[in-house]
Amino acid sequence: MIRKTVLLAAAFGMATSAAAHNAWLLPSNTVLSDLGQSVTVDAGASTAPFEADHAALPAATVKVWAPDGTMGTIENAARLRYRSTFDVRVDKPGTWRIGMENRAVTGSFTLEGEKWTVGRRRGPAPAPGAPVRNIATVDELPEGATDLDLTEVLGRNEFFVTAGEPTETLFATTGKGLEFVPVTFPTDLVADEPAQFRFMVDGKAAAGLEVEIIPGGRRYRSDHQSIKLATDADGLLTVNWPGAGFYWLNATLTDAKAAHPGAAKRRMSYTATLEVLAP
Amino acid sequence: MKISALLAAGVAVTPAIAAAQSVTITIPQMKVSEYHKPYVAVWLEPAAGGKARTLAVWYDIKKGGAEPGTKWLADLRTWWRKGGRSLNMPADGVSGATRAPGSYRIPLPANLAPGAYTLHVEAAREDGGRELVSVPLTIPAPKGRAAGKTELGAVTIAAR
Numbered sequence: 185m186i187r188k189t190v191l192l193a194a195a196f197g198m199a200t201s202a203a204a205h206n207a208w209l210l211p212s213n214t215v216l217s218d219l220g221q222s223v224t225v226d227a228g229a230s231t232a233p234f235e236a237d238h239a240a241l242p243a244a245t246v247k248v249w250a251p252d253g254t255m256g257t258i259e260n261a262a263r264l265r266y267r268s269t270f271d272v273r274v275d276k277p278g279t280w281r282i283g284m285e286n287r288a289v290t291g292s293f294t295l296e297g298e299k300w301t302v303g304r305r306r307g308p309a310p311a312p313g314a315p316v317r318n319i320a321t322v323d324e325l326p327e328g329a330t331d332l333d334l335t336e337v338l339g340r341n342e343f344f345v346t347a348g349e350p351t352e353t354l355f356a357t358t359g360k361g362l363e364f365v366p367v368t369f370p371t372d373l374v375a376d377e378p379a380q381f382r383f384m385v386d387g388k389a390a391a392g393l394e395v396e397i398i399p400g401g402r403r404y405r406s407d408h409q410s411i412k413l414a415t416d417a418d419g420l421l422t423v424n425w426p427g428a429g430f431y432w433l434n435a436t437l438t439d440a441k442a443a444h445p446g447a448a449k450r451r452m453s454y455t456a457t458l459e460v461l462a463p
Numbered sequence: 464m465k466i467s468a469l470l471a472a473g474v475a476v477t478p479a480i481a482a483a484q485s486v487t488i489t490i491p492q493m494k495v496s497e498y499h500k501p502y503v504a505v506w507l508e509p510a511a512g513g514k515a516r517t518l519a520v521w522y523d524i525k526k527g528g529a530e531p532g533t534k535w536l537a538d539l540r541t542w543w544r545k546g547g548r549s550l551n552m553p554a555d556g557v558s559g560a561t562r563a564p565g566s567y568r569i570p571l572p573a574n575l576a577p578g579a580y581t582l583h584v585e586a587a588r589e590d591g592g593r594e595l596v597s598v599p600l601t602i603p604a605p606k607g608r609a610a611g612k613t614e615l616g617a618v619t620i621a622a623r
Contacts, residue, residue: 216538217548349548370543430599461540 232402251278278351283342359387389419489616515546
């Protein structure tokens with residue numbers, strides 16, 4: 185019995201580490217009582233969220249949405265080996281969204297009998313002198329391309345900071361793609377109070393969406409303690425926090441409703457870093 | 464001698480008309496090498512839910528510069544979420560300087576609608592801890608008593 189559990193856990197651990205390196209943003213604070221302060225943010229990608237042991241995320245792609253709808257800027261950006269750091273000066277009252285948006289078409293096609301890839305090239309570097317059969321964006325798709333296997337990829341990875349009273353201006357939905365709509369305000373999370381968030385796809389409730397939540401501090405425990413939940417028929421997710429701390433939330437959804445005419449599939453992903461305070 | 468002087472000071476700031484009902488809170492003496500007077504917030508919440516009403520908040524009102532005293536108000540994390548963040552500091556008749564260890568009497572507002580409430584007292588101290596003490600009470604005839612274990616001493620609600 186015990187042995188079986190251990191084996192299962194080992195298999196699970198392997199699968200997870202092989203699957204992906206998770207991108208994460210880790211702010212120094214999410215609730216501010218004074219304007220003129222800054223939030224210092226770490227940005228990295230690793231197997232366990234918030235643990236800087238693999239790769240830095242480029243800070244240049246980070247966007248700052250100020251509560252009044254204007255775009256803010258990052259300061260003091262530096263790329264370190266395992267994480268990037270940057271500051272955001274929180275100089276307006278209300279709720280800020282800070283993070284990255286990703287929108288691209290990736291995949292492959294065939295041209296004159298050769299297989300080509302679209303988007304950022306992955307895998308080992310080609311041998312010296314070998315032809316590079318890759319185009320950076322789908323806009324460069326050559327005439328005569330066949331066997332198109334393209335996926336539209338839409339991603340968002342963000343966190344929230346509130347100075348003073350929270351504001352909801354930045355949570356107006358666009359009706360496009362996978363969207364996170366707070367019911368419990370994301371900077372009002374407390375360990376002994378369940379939180380609710382709604383997920384929408386193209387403006388409709390994302391029912392049965394699988395959402396994974398991983399508590400920070402993975403290094404200091406023997407198992408993942410990741411929380412796997414699903415939204416109800418109304419797209420509503422209810423989370424009971426096991427304790428205070430930072431949490432990494434991720435939901436991924438694939439369908440066939442790509443906006444790009446050449447893409448057959450659409451893969452959407454939403455990631456948020458949430459801070460849960462002690463009661 | 465010292466205690467009576469502090470009590471006298473507490474009474475002096477209490478308007479005579481509202482003195483009929485009051486809450487007395489105690490900031491305990493700490494035997495620590497580095498002591499900073501705590502930030503304290505006192506507020507009332509209707510038991511059935513509703514807007515919190517802050518009765519007092521004590522913070523470092525004089526500290527300015529890059530890290531003004533208001534920077535740490537969010538450390539009173541429950542009060543901040545329940546109502547602190549909707550107040551503009553300094554708040555007339557509500558905010559004041561941090562207090563030294565001792566007992567302080569705060570009048571309950573005279574215009575409270577009858578009903579059940581919970582009185583909350585939260586204290587957070589630099590290089591120290593944070594504690595929340597809650598006492599249920601009923602208007603009119605508020606009466607109650609609770610005590611903190613670390614950052615707060617006795618909290619007493621009495622009609623006097």
